[in-house]
Amino acid sequence: MGTSISVPIVDRIIYKQIDDEKVVPCNPILIHTPSMRTPEYIVDYRTIYQCMRTTLIEALRQEVDNVVIPAFGGLTGKVPCDVIARMMFLAYKQIYNQPNELTWGYALHIAKELRLR
Secondary structure (H helix, E strand, C coil), rough: CHHHHHHHHHHHHHHCCCCCCCCCCECCEEEECCCCCCCCCCCHHHHHHHHHHHHHHHHHHHCCCCCCCCCCCCCCCCCCHHHHHHHHHHHHHHHHHHCEEEEEEHCCCCHHHCCCC
């Protein structure tokens, strides 16, 4: 891919961006899901969960069968690899193991799993 594809993608992201960073379906194989507005450490690890969850939802919406997803927050965000893996896996489980009904019990279960301590 290299730089030949990155310039049109960045142009499309900028064009689609209205007032905030949004998930942008650039083409059938690329979904841009920002994990931060500006380069900084990620202190709330739920950001990783939300990025993964949002990416999977958009992939389902766009009917994408296969995805390659980077380690959200791993470089600039300085999030430990084990935390990234846990948050991304929890988002995956939440999307692909949907409950039959949404209850407070289910919501509390998800909230408890997202706590690291």
